Amino acid sequence: MTAASPQLVVHRDKELMARATAARLITRIVDAQSARGTASVVLTGGRNGNALLAAIAASPARDAVDWARLDLWWGDERFVAADDPDRNAVQAREELLGRVPLDPARVHEMPASDGVDGSDVEAAAARYAEELAKAAAPGSGIGVPAFDVLLLGVGPDTHVASLFPEHPGVREDELTVVGVRGAPKPPPTRVSLTLPAIRAAREVWLLAAGEDKAGAVALALSGPGEIQAPASGAYGTDRTLWLLDESAAAELPARSRPGTR
Numbered sequence: 271m272t273a274a275s276p277q278l279v280v281h282r283d284k285e286l287m288a289r290a291t292a293a294r295l296i297t298r299i300v301d302a303q304s305a306r307g308t309a310s311v312v313l314t315g316g317r318n319g320n321a322l323l324a325a326i327a328a329s330p331a332r333d334a335v336d337w338a339r340l341d342l343w344w345g346d347e348r349f350v351a352a353d354d355p356d357r358n359a360v361q362a363r364e365e366l367l368g369r370v371p372l373d374p375a376r377v378h379e380m381p382a383s384d385g386v387d388g389s390d391v392e393a394a395a396a397r398y399a400e401e402l403a404k405a406a407a408p409g410s411g412i413g414v415p416a417f418d419v420l421l422l423g424v425g426p427d428t429h430v431a432s433l434f435p436e437h438p439g440v441r442e443d444e445l446t447v448v449g450v451r452g453a454p455k456p457p458p459t460r461v462s463l464t465l466p467a468i469r470a471a472r473e474v475w476l477l478a479a480g481e482d483k484a485g486a487v488a489l490a491l492s493g494p495g496e497i498q499a500p501a502s503g504a505y506g507t508d509r510t511l512w513l514l515d516e517s518a519a520a521e522l523p524a525r526s527r528p529g530t531r
């Protein structure tokens with residue numbers, strides 16, 4: 271299996287998907303920390319991403335993770351004030367981050383619109399790209415850390431992070447982080463990793479639950495171009511995992527549908 275050929279796991283419903291993925295992520299982090307003394311995870315916003323964080327917070331295995339030796343990054347962020355409830359980081363703190371003993375220096379929030387860059391979202395994107403590059407191993411590829419797991423929610427239009435079909439961000443093939451204006455999903459201004467940065471992750475896990483995602487899942491896995499279906503361009507160097515519930519998998523051809531877990 272190549273990284274670009276995804277593995278699909280279909281769960282009975284979105285609640286079980288969140289709980290099972292929480293167990294999967296906890297195990298993956300523990301394995302990385304056992305092997306290398308540290309782990310690096312990229313979080314996603316959205317309902318599925320937040321449900322996963324809530325499931326981790328509720329997991330009896332939660333504290334198998336050495337939270338102080340975990341680097342957290344974001345795949346995208348809404349470019350609003352730092353304390354705006356619309357911020358992915360604010361929602362992540364409420365669901366999990368405020369309940370576990372993380373090292374604050376290793377929680378890398380994307381810049382906010384009331385930060386040093388003001389309303390200059392391109393400058394904010396460049397700042398985050400610089401923070402990623404500083405954390406990257408010297409001489410390693412495009413200047414992002416080797417993320418162990420990069421999480422992505424999938425939009426009904428197949429967007430991932432804040433990379434939307436036919437938008438400039440999804441066409442970016444050099445920068446690791448871009449400013450996004452006029453996003454179809456509000457709020458319109460965002461900061462996002464690019465596909466090259468996403469594809470630098472060891473594992474990319476795409477989360478999609480609900481019937482409103484069935485068309486996007488079927489389209490993205492049918493092999494279209496990443497410009498028309500950004501989710502189809504999201505894959506890891508070692509593994510690409512689509513974590514679905516039955517509703518989101520409903521439009522997949524029978525031959526590509528694994529058994530439900």
Ligand SMILES: O=C(O)[C@H](O)[C@@H](O)[C@H](O)[C@H](O)COP(=O)(O)O
Binds near residue numbers: 424429
């Ligand atoms: O900032 C964001 O809005 C997210 O990062 C976005 O990419 C999200 O993951 C998808 O839109 C899916 O969102 P849902 O899981 O809520 O459908």
